[in-house]
Amino acid sequence: MTPARTGTPASTSARQAVAAHPPELRAAAAHLGRRRFLTVTGAAAALAFAVNLPTAGAASAAELDAARIKSDPFTLGVASGDPQPASVLLWTRLATSPYQPGGGLPGNRVSVRWEVAHDQRFTRIVRRGTATAHPEFGHSVRVEVPGLDADRFYFYRFRAGTWISPVGRTRTAPARSADITELRLGAVSCQAYHDGYFTAYRHLAAEDLDVVVHLGDYLYEYAVTAAGGARDYTDRRLPAHYNRETVTLEDYRLRYGLYKSDPDLMAAHAAHPFVVTWDDHETENNYAGETPENDVPPEEFLLRRAAAYRAYWENQPLRTPQRPDGPDMRLYRRLHFGRLAQFDILDTRQYRSNQAYGDGWQVPGPESEDPARTMTGQTQERWLLNGWKQSRATWNVVPQQVTFARRRDVPRDDFKYSMDSWDGYPASRQRILDGAAGAGVDNLMVLTGDVHVGYGFDLKADFDNPGSRTVGTEIVATSVSSGKDGAEKPANWDNLTTANPHMKFYNGRRGYVTVTYGRSQARADFRTVSAVTTPGAPVTTAGSFVTEAGAPGLKPA
Structure with a gap:
């Protein structure tokens, strides 16, 4: 989550980094239209950056003893x-x-x-x-x-x-038909290295969990100073190549090397299996499908997207079906945990329509409310709804990136919505809610990241009517470090809690969420740390809520 698009050209350093792509690839991209660039024979192969991918039975390079x-x-x-x-x-x-x-x-x-x-x-x-x-x-x-x-x-x-x-x-998953009684997950998001220490991960590693769900912004493309930004190292210095925005494949690989060398993050990965999905910063802030944040040529952005996706695949515990093909990567997928829970992991970044009204917080209108606008793309939307029709799970869990529930910024008639969230795509959100209702999904829970705060929402059949039926819940995990230390009650706390009566919890500290699913209820515990700009802060529980199976809605535990 970062402010609206500026519409300004990319920085000189970013353009220079784009120029580092092999010249034959830049020339091919420049002479093809955006859509032809994706479909012309050989274009996807070109986006492999002129290296021969290893194939079965073929040695790609000499072996090092x-x-x-x-x-x-x-x-x-x-x-x-x-x-x-x-x-x-x-x-x-x-x-x-x-x-x-x-x-x-x-x-x-x-x-x-x-x-x-x-x-x-x-x-x-x-x-x-x-x-x-x-x-x-x-x-x-x-x-x-x-x-x-x-x-x-x-x-x-x-x-x-x-x-x-x-x-x-x-840990392996239970058999699809297993009648398990409990599943416990941790949910995390948004870990800007330059904003502070990954203390939350050290505490997460010690939790008794079956799985961790990462909801996006595993890394940030922004420059990191020699002192590590807010970490303010006094005993070490980072190389100068981190002090620039990531654009090329080598840039992204180096950035993953920086992030994944963090001991707290390593401890969490070693302790629990992860289920990951990306948001925007793994590539570039607030990009939408094939549309970049700034006005670089779309062909250059597709090269950057291919580099980012390739590095993401290389550095995450993902299976073979998620291997990227040039600038495309099938990240949405489904996991089952016995008969208790079905996870439908979404990608709301790669296929979405461009943000309405130039992005940011805007007054809604015909552009944002256009029924043709999509957050998921038609293919992914159809996959999700069809999966719900076949689900026999007690809990249908949707890990995804940006705030799903309606979120007005002020309790007045001149309210605005975030165009980067589902509020900028209300028709797409309604199709999802209608699909859940049509499939008979009783216990829908959306898991969200992005906004660097913890939220708990009731999902309403009609957000304009607070008394309308509650059709599900949304649990928003705060950031691991993005936004630095934060505050228990951010400056807009009164406005947001008053303007959105379906908002049951709001806290601006860093941390994570644990969710325990049982046969009769699910419990969410919002776990926060007091600081990330200094290491070693303790963890506390800022709020605990339950939602009952068959009777959605968050209640204090």
Whole structure:
């Protein structure tokens, strides 16, 4: 969440960075229209940045003997994600020097061994194998481990030569038909490195959770000073290449190296499997589909988007179907946790219509209320509604990016809405709510990030009538660090709580949310830290609410 588009040209440094793309790609992009650029034969291949992607049975580069690696290559930790009943996805990325281009490794592939065990000491190993860290994918490694038991904790690690990674713990999902009694998740979003420490992650790592859902803005494209911004380092200095906006593939890879080297973030990934989705800052603030924030040529933006998507794939625990194809990446997907919960993870950034009225907070009107406007695109919208028709889960959970409930800025007739949120796409929101009603979804819960505050909303059949039926709930996770320390009651607290009677909670501190789903109710606990500009702040519970199965609406716990 950042202020409205300025309409100004991109900065000189950003343009220079765009120029760093191979000239043949920029020339091809410049001579094709935006849509033709996406569809002409060879364009998607060109967006692979003139490197040959590794293919099955084909060696992409000479192999480096892992025994020759002289310093720890596991500086970015380990992670797991998208749990399934018989399978886990394991991730790591080799980088002996994560703050250097190439991660400190030569352009060779590296064989990496992996192990999965029942115990943390690995005396009872259940699966092992070898994977390849390809330089074309930034020496990232992902392993989809099959043949595991459902609903069970496992420990995992990687080996490269004599080096052994940190140990991670993951958990498989329950069987689709399992009648489980509880599921506990953590929800996080918005972790600007330059705004403070990731203290919330240290506390999240200690929580008893089945899964963590990341709701977007895993990194920020903005420059980070040598002192680490608000972290204000006195004992170290970051390289100068961080003090510029990310545009190229190498820029984004380096930025992930900075973020993922944070010890608190590494601890959270090692403790829990993650389910991730992006928002805007993984690419560029408030972009909409193929439309950039500023007035760079759309062909240049598509190159940037392809770079950002490629780096996102390389650095997140995502399965094979999410591998990007040039500037496109199928991120929306569905996960099941027994008969208790179905997760429909949305992408509200890649397919949306451009923000109405130039973005920002605006008075609604014909442009924003156009029925043709979409937040999800038609294909994703149809996928979501059809999935609900087939759902047999008690709780239908929708992890997504921007505020779903209506949110007026003042309790007066001259109110405005955020054009970047679902308020800027009311027809699209109504189609989602109508689809949920038509599918008989009784227990809808939307999980949201983006706004750097914690909200709790009742979703109403008619937001103009506070007495209308409540059709679901929305839990908005505050930021991990974005916005710096924040305040328990931000300056607009009175205006927002008065203007939106369906808003049941509002807190502006940093932290995360835990949600515990049971057969009869779900409980949300808003967990906050007092500061992020200094490390080590304690965590407290700022508010707790329950919503009953079959009777949606947030009530104090």
